[in-house]
Amino acid sequence: MPNRTIPDIVIGRLPQYLRSLQRMESENRLITSSQELAERLGISAAQIRKDLSLFGEFGKQGTGYNIHFLIEKLRAILKVDRIWDIVVVGAGDIGSALARYQGFANRGFRIVMVFDKDPNKIGMQIGNFIVQDSKYLSETIQRAGIKIGMIAVPSTEAQSVADQLIQGGVRAILNYAPISINVPPYVRVQYIDPVIHLQRMTYYLD
Amino acid sequence: MPNRTIPDIVIGRLPQYLRSLQRMESENRLITSSQELAERLGISAAQIRKDLSLFGEFGKQGTGYNIHFLIEKLRAILKVDRIWDIVVVGAGDIGSALARYQGFANRGFRIVMVFDKDPNKIGMQIGNFIVQDSKYLSETIQRAGIKIGMIAVPSTEAQSVADQLIQGGVRAILNYAPISINVPPYVRVQYIDPVIHLQRMTYYLD
Numbered sequence: 001m002p003n004r005t006i007p008d009i010v011i012g013r014l015p016q017y018l019r020s021l022q023r024m025e026s027e028n029r030l031i032t033s034s035q036e037l038a039e040r041l042g043i044s045a046a047q048i049r050k051d052l053s054l055f056g057e058f059g060k061q062g063t064g065y066n067i068h069f070l071i072e073k074l075r076a077i078l079k080v081d082r083i084w085d086i087v088v089v090g091a092g093d094i095g096s097a098l099a100r101y102q103g104f105a106n107r108g109f110r111i112v113m114v115f116d117k118d119p120n121k122i123g124m125q126i127g128n129f130i131v132q133d134s135k136y137l138s139e140t141i142q143r144a145g146i147k148i149g150m151i152a153v154p155s156t157e158a159q160s161v162a163d164q165l166i167q168g169g170v171r172a173i174l175n176y177a178p179i180s181i182n183v184p185p186y187v188r189v190q191y192i193d194p195v196i197h198l199q200r201m202t203y204y205l206d
Numbered sequence: 207m208p209n210r211t212i213p214d215i216v217i218g219r220l221p222q223y224l225r226s227l228q229r230m231e232s233e234n235r236l237i238t239s240s241q242e243l244a245e246r247l248g249i250s251a252a253q254i255r256k257d258l259s260l261f262g263e264f265g266k267q268g269t270g271y272n273i274h275f276l277i278e279k280l281r282a283i284l285k286v287d288r289i290w291d292i293v294v295v296g297a298g299d300i301g302s303a304l305a306r307y308q309g310f311a312n313r314g315f316r317i318v319m320v321f322d323k324d325p326n327k328i329g330m331q332i333g334n335f336i337v338q339d340s341k342y343l344s345e346t347i348q349r350a351g352i353k354i355g356m357i358a359v360p361s362t363e364a365q366s367v368a369d370q371l372i373q374g375g376v377r378a379i380l381n382y383a384p385i386s387i388n389v390p391p392y393v394r395v396q397y398i399d400p401v402i403h404l405q406r407m408t409y410y411l412d
Binding site: 008011012014015016018019023040042077078079080084086092093094096097098100101102103104107108109147148150155171172174178180188190191192193194195196197198199200201202203204205 | 214217218220221222224225229246248283284285286290292298299300302303304306307308309310313314315353354356361377378380384386394396397398399400401402403404405406407408409410411
């Protein structure tokens with residue numbers, strides 16, 4: 001698995017299913033339904049059943065989904081049944097927030113290094129990390145085998161940081177800078193852009 | 207407009223079209239095509255044409271889309287042809303990053319107030335803002351007519367802050383706390399959850 005090509009839009013919904021299921025499990029729930037997931041997520045029950053059916057037979061007609069079983073399956077599909085190490089570049093407000101963020105635990109990720117190029121920030125402690133000098137970014141992450149990077153530098157620096165990350169072996173980038181970056185086809189990029197989310201809501205405001 | 211019900215999934219793509227178009231305009235481009243947008247966004251050209259056609263006739267077969275015209279149309283549809291005032295609750299790392307964020311300019315939003323309940327933070331300056339006491343959150347935002355709030359407090363506080371925001375008249379919430387909040391049906395919520403974006407990428411990693 002994946003033994004056939006699953007559309008990226010489906011892959012994009014799986015983390016949402018996983019988050020909802022993990023929330024249900026934390027409420028000591030055992031069984032759920034596509035209808036309940038649909039209500040929690042605002043995605044149609046038919047769509048959810050269709051998405052999940054692409055990966056096998058997870059529920060029986062009428063009995064619903066076993067929450068724990070489906071969580072384990074989704075974690076394996078998304079490859080978060082392991083812990084991925086992450087490097088953060090940029091020790092400003094956003095980088096610091098990420099370094100201290102409590103939301104990664106038990107979800108497949110941990111930040112292991114924080115870099116910055118500002119001499120005033122290098123050596124500083126943020127959360128559990130000592131800020132390292134970006135000058136050695138590529139070599140350090142390559143040695144550590146890190147595949148995921150987060151960019152939290154100003155827009156003007158984002159492309160050059162992306163290039164260094166990729167040179168150091170990073171294959172997935174989460175970009176917080178409000179600018180798009182160019183990467184080779186074998187590298188994935190996702191953007192955190194609050195404005196995209198805000199604009200999606202203003203449509204509905206009076 | 208909207209004179210018929212447009213699926214929310216379509217609304218969710220419009221901000222991405224707008225961002226790409228604004229980037230093209232900043233590159234002094236005049237005309238684009240659904241093919242070019244498709245390449246930049248990883249959404250099919252057919253889907254883009256279909257989405258846009260729901261709002262009228264924006265391009266002519268063979269001549270492409272006028273970038274400036276389409277930007278103005280999308281800004282009107284998404285109601286970001288005006289400036290929305292935003293309140294930030296939580297003056298920690300994330301709230302501070304938001305208060306100083308440069309990515310809102312020219313995209314329809316501006317932060318106007320920052321609140322916290324911590325006596326050590328109240329009165330502190332962050333960017334251009336003096337942190338205000340959350341005790342007066344509902345009344346203050348109601349008086350100012352603020353409709354959009356950002357939650358940047360710990361998970362344990364998120365629901366209570368959401369309740370205060372809604373009591374004060376907020377109808378759209380961007381939640382940075384890694385927890386889901388319950389809101390009445392007339393309030394929209396979007397989540398910023400980096401793990402969702404990360405999990406979408408690990409599927410593709412080896």
